[in-house]
Amino acid sequence: MKLGKVEFCHFLQLIALFLCFSGMSQAELSRSRSKPFFQSGRSRTKRSWVWNQFFVLEEYMGSDPLYVGKLHSDVDKGDGSIKYILSGEGASSIFIIDENTGDIHATKRLDREEQAYYTLRAQALDRLTNKPVEPESEFVIKIQDINDNEPKFLDGPYTAGVPEMSPVGTSVVQVTATDADDPTYGNSARVVYSILQGQPYFSVEPKTGVIKTALPNMDREAKDQYLLVIQAKDMVGQNGGLSGTTSVTVTLTDVNDNPPRFPRRSYQYNVPESLPVASVVARIKAADADIGANAEMEYKIVDGDGLGVFKISVDKDTQEGIITIQKELDFEAKTSYTLRIEAANKDADPRFLSLGPFSDTTTVKIIVEDVDEPPVFSSPLYPMEVSEATQVGNIIGTVAAHDPDSSNSPVRYSIDRNTDLERYFNIDANSGVITTAKSLDRETNAIHNITVLAMESQNPSQVGRGYVAITILDINDNAPEFAMDYETTVCENAQPGQVIQKISAVDKDEPSNGHQFYFSLTTDASNNHNFSLKDNKDNTASILTRRNGFRRQEQSVYYLPVFIVDSGSPSLSSTNTLTIRVCDCDADGIAQTCNAEAYVLPAGLSTGALIAILACGLLCKSCQNNNNVLQLSYFLLHFFVVPFGESVNIPLDGVLLTK
Structure with a gap:
């Protein structure tokens, strides 16, 4: 007999109800039927609701409402006097009740994964008085799970790595699938894993989802990456179960299992x-x-x-x-x-x-x-010496270079004139002999650094370079002289034997044993009564006074000729003049003034007369030559100079006069 869709759904419900009833013991059924729900203060017969535990299969797709179950009170005699009322979760919107019979139907498709059960309340009312004949009672409609959700890999796809050459059974990665069905009911959420792609290299543990290596000695150099497809199937993998898949990319990581090899021997x-x-x-x-x-x-x-x-x-x-x-x-x-x-x-x-x-x-x-190399000198540097007194054309030294190639080509020499701009030296092109071309002066240039070029005769582009350092040896050709321009003074109140100056000398020559200078006064000056000279034997000399009472009025400047001899062979000498100025000094012997002389008025010439004489010159603006008047004034002052008198300073046209 062929069943329609609605009849088939009712058939499934009956099977579910049968399973529910079969799971209840006889004692539970008896308690369910006899349980009292209301007792008043007066003695009355026990009454109770009569219904079974309600289950509804999810995902019902029929066009008619789905029968859920029946509510019934034992006070209902079936004469229509009792009215049933339903309230709570989903009442009226999902679940409806026939108020006369107590039959409950579901009007919408239910999804256990959205809501697993509904809590409702039932009332039985007297139709005439609209008063309850039973206390309100709460009951639950459970949504019966069906296998309508496939397992899902929420973390996929996966990537993992495992060292190459790993032994069989090495863990690679664990995959996990989740099933939204009820794990407490049936096998809808019981998942097993299997490998669809990746054999025979890898395997997966059915219960845990742990992927392991399945072949030994997998070589990264042969294949370094594998794509696995892992399946998770519910219903413990039985036929009719739902499944989901994920991919796992496994990369073999490198280990040092290959030695180096040269491609050629x-x-x-x-x-x-x-x-x-x-x-x-x-x-x-x-x-x-x-x-x-x-x-x-x-x-x-x-x-x-x-x-x-x-x-x-x-x-x-x-x-x-x-x-x-x-x-x-x-x-x-x-x-x-x-x-x-x-x-x-x-x-x-x-x-x-x-x-x-x-x-x-x-x-x-x-x-x-082999490479055609330039000539090579026998020495990287040739040090040479020559006296500054040597004659032009004298030989200083010889350089030598050779061609290092097997051809041993002849070599010609020349001087790089950029290193000998004044052309002091010549070189023989064939022999390498260096000679003087000009007179040498050590005091002008003590060392000459020149570059000698050696050129192959057969290949002039091949040029070698040698370096010559020529040191000019000193001769005594410079006389000594004062080390500096001395500014020597002597005080008017100097005492005999007083040192007024210490002198030294310099010489452009550089004798090997150092300088030794000898000081003296010239023959003409040796017998003077004013100054004497003492040679200190250490290349210095001291100038001393021989008398006291120097006066600027008598002589303001003295010139002392000093004779200096060096220790060269032959020795050279020079006469140097020391200028000594007479100065007015303070009590400590420090010079105060040296250039101007003091003029003292005679006792018979008053200050007023002096001023009158000077005023004549200053006020005579009509004169043709005022300088003549001034000169006359100075003459009169000089004429009346006497050794003693009072002094006064009068500046006049840049000349300092003292009275």
Whole structure:
């Protein structure tokens, strides 16, 4: 017999109700039926509601209301005198009741995942009085779960890594699926996991979702990434269960399981002998299938005849071995070198050392190529000496250069005139002999640094440079002289034997044993009565007074000729004049004035007369030449000078007069 959709839904409800009833014991049914709900103060017969526990299947899709259950009071005689009222969650909007029969129906599709149960209240009223015949009672309508939600991986898709060569059973990552169905009822939310894609490399534990390696010795260098599809199925994986999937990208991380290997067993490089020290000769690289730190290299020269000539280092960015020169190459001395070079990983995984050594070697041969080199001087610097008294054309010294190439081309010499602008020297083009071309003066230039050029005769572009330092030796050709311009004074009140000046001398010459000067007064001055000279024997001399009572009025300046002799061979001498000024000094012997002389008025000439004489000159503006008047005034003053008198200072046209 074929059932319609509505009939099929009612059939499912009946099955659910049957299961609910079958789960209740006989005692529970009896208690449910006999439980009293209302007792008044007066003695009356027990009455109670009569209904079963209500369950409603979720997701009902029928067009007719879904029958939920029936409310019934034992006071209802079936004569229509009792009216049933329903209130609470979903009353009227979701659940309706037939007030005559107490039948409850659901009018909307219910979803347990939105709300699992509804709490309602029921009343039985007397239809005529509208008064309750039973106390209001609360009951629950539970939404019966069906398997309508598939498992979901809320954290997917997943990414994970596991070291290559991991043993079977190594945990990779755990995936978790969530099912929104009721975990307390049936198997709707009981999930099992399985792997749909990724076998035979990986497996998943059905209950926990832990993904593990399933094959040994998975090699990153063969394949470094795997895409897994994991399924979660409810109903414990049985037929009819719902399922969900997620993807897991597993990357094999690198371990140092591959030794370095040179792609070639030998290499050869040609380098010119002129390559400077520290230049790169070659770059070699050992291949390593690993990556990152596991592929980092160390290179070293382990054998060969170029151990001291070359060195190898690693380029941190490219992991190449860089071979550089440590010493200058010389084709004429050695034409080739052989190096044995080893490459090794810095940190090898001990698990794989049994596979063999984690290093490799190769041979590098370096061929030195000949280069046409410029002439080379036998010495980097030629120090030479010559007296400043030497004659023009005398030989100073010789330089020598040769062609280092096997051709040994002849060499011609010349002087770089940028280093000998005054052309003091010449050089023989063939022999390298250096001679003087001009007179030399040590006091003008004590050292001449010149550059000598050596040029190959067969290839003039090849030029070598030699350096010559010519030191000019001193001769005694300069006389000594005062070390400075002395400003010597003597006080009018100086006492005999008083030192008024200490003098020293200088000499442009530089004798090897140092200077020694001898001081004296000239023959003409040696017998003077004013000053004497004392040689201190330490290249200084002292000037002393021989009398007292120097007067500026008598003589204001003295000139003292000093004779100085050096210790050269032959010795040289000079006469230097010391100027001594007579000064008016204070009590401490400090000069106050030295230039102006004092004029003292005679006793018979009053101050008024002096002023009158000067006033004549100042006030005579009509005179043709005022200077004549002033000169006459000065003459009159000088004429009347006497040794004693009162003094007064009168400034007149820049001349200081004293009365």
